[in-house]
Amino acid sequence: MQLRNQVEWALHCCSVLAGLPAGRYLSTKALAELHGVPKEYLSKALQGLSQAGLVESTLGPSGGYRLAKTPAQITFLDIVEAVEGKASSFVCDNIRYNNPCLRKGYRASGACAIAQVMWDADQAWRDKLRSVSLADLGKTLRKTVPADILDKTQDWVLERS
Amino acid sequence: MQLRNQVEWALHCCSVLAGLPAGRYLSTKALAELHGVPKEYLSKALQGLSQAGLVESTLGPSGGYRLAKTPAQITFLDIVEAVEGKASSFVCDNIRYNNPCLRKGYRASGACAIAQVMWDADQAWRDKLRSVSLADLGKTLRKTVPADILDKTQDWVLERS
């Protein structure tokens, strides 16, 4: 079980967009070049973010994407779910109902106890992702990434926004 | 991102094996019939459980599987990892190093901040799975599943073990 690589791409893109000055847009082309990923495919991930209302886009030259909310309002969970979907990682096929001891068509009132545990774990994963915002990520980056790298990257981005 | 169906199968099989009297084995054939899943493919999942040391097997007629530990010693995480593997759901490809502002070959001292968050969430998921044992599951089942169903199923299993 593995998240698609677009999740990583989307998170990094949002991290960059979070540092963009108000009113500026950054293009798919620039984001793809910055991260070394195929532009057309990255575009699909960004479209997902757009449809989820996390980013907004504009067309034409100097067009591209910017965040649709403040970095504090966007969580890792928002981004992961925009790309990966909201479905639980565990799908219960209710194989319990294949039990030959049950009369055909029998359905229990409650959820499968096994599925419930798996879904609780999925929820714990989502809770953790919901607890970290892009603003939090920015703070961590400013603490851990050398300032000259952040500065140079910011210049690179501004030239293209 | 979805766990493979073998995870569900393995969990249900372990749940059944947890109810087996000491010394008895239950065959792949019986487990497959009970759950309505293909025997040969289920066999792969059971082999995974065996290699992980969760169950032990014996050959020949009246052969099959039984738990290698007490139900209290086996957690959901053990079973999930036996089938799905221990790798994190998030793979960090370090696309941060594609940043054209970095000198070629630059490597940071710490982990990618984005990956760290994703790995923490993965850990939260695993922690939750680790907190529930087969013994806990059994308690829940005895509380929520009608007694006559449990009894009939137990008889069905004993006939084949």
Next chain:
DNA sequence: ATCCTTAAGGATATTATATATCCCTATTAA
């Protein structure tokens, strides 16, 4: 107006993984 650049999205191709199925072997109980 015209041209270039962009996002949006549909269609298609390629690759990897999940889901099986089949077959052979060694082991064990009856």
Next chain:
DNA sequence: TTAATAGGGATATATAATATCCTTAAGGAT
């Protein structure tokens, strides 16, 4: 001796991930 079993390798099929290509509509620059 025989039949049933787990183990495991080889192979087939289906589905999903990854990627590319192309068309369209919109926005900005000239």
